[in-house]
Amino acid sequence: MTPPGSASSSGSLWVPGFRAAGVNCGIKPRARDLALVAADAPATVAGVFTKSTVVGAPVEWCRERLRGGVARAVVVNSGISNVAMGERGRRDARRMAELTAKALDCRRDEVFVASTGVIGEPLPMAKLGRGIPQAARRLREDGLPDAAEAIRTTDTFAKRAGVELRVGGRAVRIAGIAKGSGMIEPNMATMLSFLLTDAAVSRSFLQRTLREVVDQTYNRVTVDGEGSTSDTVLLLASGRSGARIQGPKSPGAAAFRRGLLQLAESLARDLARDGEGATKLVTVLVRGARSAAQAESAARRIANSLLVKTATLGGDPNWGRILQTVGAGRVEIRLPRAVVRLCGVTVFEKGGSAGASARRRAEKGLAADEVEIEVSLGAGRARARVWTCDLSTDYVRINAEYTT
Amino acid sequence: MTPPGSASSSGSLWVPGFRAAGVNCGIKPRARDLALVAADAPATVAGVFTKSTVVGAPVEWCRERLRGGVARAVVVNSGISNVAMGERGRRDARRMAELTAKALDCRRDEVFVASTGVIGEPLPMAKLGRGIPQAARRLREDGLPDAAEAIRTTDTFAKRAGVELRVGGRAVRIAGIAKGSGMIEPNMATMLSFLLTDAAVSRSFLQRTLREVVDQTYNRVTVDGEGSTSDTVLLLASGRSGARIQGPKSPGAAAFRRGLLQLAESLARDLARDGEGATKLVTVLVRGARSAAQAESAARRIANSLLVKTATLGGDPNWGRILQTVGAGRVEIRLPRAVVRLCGVTVFEKGGSAGASARRRAEKGLAADEVEIEVSLGAGRARARVWTCDLSTDYVRINAEYTT
Numbered sequence: 001m002t003p004p005g006s007a008s009s010s011g012s013l014w015v016p017g018f019r020a021a022g023v024n025c026g027i028k029p030r031a032r033d034l035a036l037v038a039a040d041a042p043a044t045v046a047g048v049f050t051k052s053t054v055v056g057a058p059v060e061w062c063r064e065r066l067r068g069g070v071a072r073a074v075v076v077n078s079g080i081s082n083v084a085m086g087e088r089g090r091r092d093a094r095r096m097a098e099l100t101a102k103a104l105d106c107r108r109d110e111v112f113v114a115s116t117g118v119i120g121e122p123l124p125m126a127k128l129g130r131g132i133p134q135a136a137r138r139l140r141e142d143g144l145p146d147a148a149e150a151i152r153t154t155d156t157f158a159k160r161a162g163v164e165l166r167v168g169g170r171a172v173r174i175a176g177i178a179k180g181s182g183m184i185e186p187n188m189a190t191m192l193s194f195l196l197t198d199a200a201v202s203r204s205f206l207q208r209t210l211r212e213v214v215d216q217t218y219n220r221v222t223v224d225g226e227g228s229t230s231d232t233v234l235l236l237a238s239g240r241s242g243a244r245i246q247g248p249k250s251p252g253a254a255a256f257r258r259g260l261l262q263l264a265e266s267l268a269r270d271l272a273r274d275g276e277g278a279t280k281l282v283t284v285l286v287r288g289a290r291s292a293a294q295a296e297s298a299a300r301r302i303a304n305s306l307l308v309k310t311a312t313l314g315g316d317p318n319w320g321r322i323l324q325t326v327g328a329g330r331v332e333i334r335l336p337r338a339v340v341r342l343c344g345v346t347v348f349e350k351g352g353s354a355g356a357s358a359r360r361r362a363e364k365g366l367a368a369d370e371v372e373i374e375v376s377l378g379a380g381r382a383r384a385r386v387w388t389c390d391l392s393t394d395y396v397r398i399n400a401e402y403t404t
Numbered sequence: 405m406t407p408p409g410s411a412s413s414s415g416s417l418w419v420p421g422f423r424a425a426g427v428n429c430g431i432k433p434r435a436r437d438l439a440l441v442a443a444d445a446p447a448t449v450a451g452v453f454t455k456s457t458v459v460g461a462p463v464e465w466c467r468e469r470l471r472g473g474v475a476r477a478v479v480v481n482s483g484i485s486n487v488a489m490g491e492r493g494r495r496d497a498r499r500m501a502e503l504t505a506k507a508l509d510c511r512r513d514e515v516f517v518a519s520t521g522v523i524g525e526p527l528p529m530a531k532l533g534r535g536i537p538q539a540a541r542r543l544r545e546d547g548l549p550d551a552a553e554a555i556r557t558t559d560t561f562a563k564r565a566g567v568e569l570r571v572g573g574r575a576v577r578i579a580g581i582a583k584g585s586g587m588i589e590p591n592m593a594t595m596l597s598f599l600l601t602d603a604a605v606s607r608s609f610l611q612r613t614l615r616e617v618v619d620q621t622y623n624r625v626t627v628d629g630e631g632s633t634s635d636t637v638l639l640l641a642s643g644r645s646g647a648r649i650q651g652p653k654s655p656g657a658a659a660f661r662r663g664l665l666q667l668a669e670s671l672a673r674d675l676a677r678d679g680e681g682a683t684k685l686v687t688v689l690v691r692g693a694r695s696a697a698q699a700e701s702a703a704r705r706i707a708n709s710l711l712v713k714t715a716t717l718g719g720d721p722n723w724g725r726i727l728q729t730v731g732a733g734r735v736e737i738r739l740p741r742a743v744v745r746l747c748g749v750t751v752f753e754k755g756g757s758a759g760a761s762a763r764r765r766a767e768k769g770l771a772a773d774e775v776e777i778e779v780s781l782g783a784g785r786a787r788a789r790v791w792t793c794d795l796s797t798d799y800v801r802i803n804a805e806y807t808t
Binding site: 053085229306324326332391 | 455456457458459487488489490522523524628629630632633708709710711714715717718720723724727728729730731732734735736737739740752755756757795796797799800801803804805
């Protein structure tokens with residue numbers, strides 16, 4: 001089996017009330033390909049899904065189950081997605097939930113399902129029929145790292161993280177795992193993340209907080225401007241810590257939100273860092289925009305610009321490409337007041353280049369494996385942040401040479 | 405000097421009432437870098453420019469001159485653009501017009517200016533001061549191919565085309581040249597095109613027809629989703645054929661529009677074909693969209709999708725990537741009624757794959773250097789067409805390894 005990743009010690013990933021496992025059920029030759037997360041008792045659940053108009057059967061299943069508001073398990077396979085398979089796809093997603101419900105002695109509608117991998121192939125239900133009971137037998141309190149391994153497709157490392165906080169004098173844990181972003185398993189880019197907490201959070205506050213946090217973290221990651229048919233983030237709360245959070249004004253609500261944001265941001269940054277063929281994690285900051293929408297639009301344009309991505313790969317402090325893509329997006333910018341900073345070095349200000357010395361210092365900064373692009377538009381006060389990666393010839397090669 | 409391109413015979417490029425030249429003035433080491441097009445008498449002029457919020461000084465100059473409605477000359481240099489140079493940039497654009505007006509004995513406000521190339525460097529005005537009179541001395545009726553050479557930056561071939569039509573029993577010519585689209589001269593993508601006709605067209609109809617044709621041709625080309633600070637299309641009408649077109653209801657108005665559309669489409673396709681690092685010209689057709697905006701949005705998403713571009717490079721009939729990027733753009737699609745055709749072969753229909761035999765036939769089609777991607781969304785009746793190219797490792801290499 002593949003060794004666990006390095007993002008976080010597995011100790012901090014334990015969340016009271018949950019057990020997890022990751023096994024090989026034979027979809028992949030050897031690597032873990034089936035993850036199971038189980039709650040000892042019914043857990044409150046929140047979910048955020050892809051905004052695509054083309055949606056996989058597992059997402060349809062989860063959206064309907066979310067109405068019940070209760071989860072006992074999440075079952076996930078990697079290697080084959082369950083998308084564009086029509087009625088058969090819906091039946092297979094339901095069957096995965098049934099197999100899990102049987103193995104865990106719970107109701108089918110309390111089981112959430114996700115699949116990620118190539119499309120247009122049917123799920124091997126016989127393998128899943130053997131694998132799901134096997135995963136159920138291996139459930140362990142420290143099993144989340146194995147689950148993180150099992151949801152990988154082309155991820156080069158498993159993404160996992162945990163935080164601890166205090167709510168009303170009680171220790172609360174939040175931990176989670178994530179996979180992929182952009183081009184993962186070349187047919188269908190899919191981002192999955194599963195988060196657990198032992199706080200006792202009301203369903204409405206859990207959903208609202210997850211939505212807000214996802215918008216600020218996972219939804220601010222872009223590798224290539226694509227969105228998947230199967231993007232899924234679930235947050236399960238066991239309540240086992242005894243710390244209660246009823247709503248936004250409850251004591252500890254702000255701390256819980258901060259903790260969740262910190263965890264999600266850590267996982268989101270790892271997704272950008274691990275974009276296909278990426279050599280650098282790039283943080284794009286836009287300030288001085290006329291509106292929040294313009295700030296986000298400018299940040300996403302910069303993050304997705306092939307010119308900026310390739311300049312970043314080459315370590316070229318090319319402010320021209322940055323301003324050009326902002327302008328092409330019809331975002332308001334006042335050139336005489338605009339500033340471009342690369343890794344903290346001002347390279348463009350007062351309508352022109354900041355000179356050769358600044359250029360050399362910026363080149364040094366851009367040689368690192370984490371870089372920052374900061375643009376002040378001079379048109380207002382709004383700001384936005386997006387994470388992305390550079391674009392290498394490996395990206396093109398991976399996606400051109402793979403033929404299904 | 406570089407040899408003329410192969411798009412069209414230079415004979416058909418002659419338009420009565422105009423002369424042109426292309427010379428080397430020393431911005432580039434040897435190749436032609438200065439183009440001049442002159443009208444024997446004041447010509448009616450129409451223009452369409454970049455929609456970017458960051459605009460080069462030459463575009464500012466041309467937009468103001470367009471109010472006069474009359475052109476005697478277009479002067480264009482390649483190698484250095486005139487963007488983000490502040491007051492100096494505005495002075496240099498005006499000076500280019502003055503030098504041309506002096507050489508041709510016309511008014512400064514009748515001279516249109518364009519510059520394309522690297523940004524952040526000043527124009528070498530001494531070289532232009534010598535080059536512009538030299539170009540004026542070399543003006544010839546068959547000089548348009550030299551001008552097409554002189555506006556090239558990283559274009560691998562010069563783009564030029566000509567059509568002939570009849571208006572009210574009189575022969576009318578339209579001819580034009582174009583350069584670049586996407587990443588041309590790595591700092592700033594710039595698309596320039598200059599069109600000439602000997603029809604006598606009213607200013608309002610000329611402008612309206614040019615705008616409509618540009619929207620259907622040049623604005624439907626995308627190499628990488630970027631737009632330049634300096635995109636410029638100008639159409640000059642000498643009236644020398646004696647064929648008069650006052651408005652849309654004049655005899656010959658429809659024929660003139662068709663001819664202009666044919667010419668512009670030919671040049672636009674050449675721009676897509678010559679995208680940086682491109683190996684294939686790709687035509688994307690979307691049908692069955694709920695609205696024209698959704699059709700265009702879907703077509704642009706497919707054309708700009710890195711996944712689709714790399715699949716096209718690899719000759720992979722990957723309908724999953726096509727449907728996924730349409731869905732991610734939140735375009736309405738009814739999967740059970742949707743159809744994907746690649747080079748005329750149906751590879752996706754009735755909610756699933758059309759099978760292995762179709763796949764093999766599509767693979768054969770995709771091996772050609774002109775390919776077609778056609779998607780029926782099953783949601784309505786609107787349609788759109790866009791031209792693009794594939795994405796190769798050369799694109800990444802060119803744009804990563806170039807450092808200003």
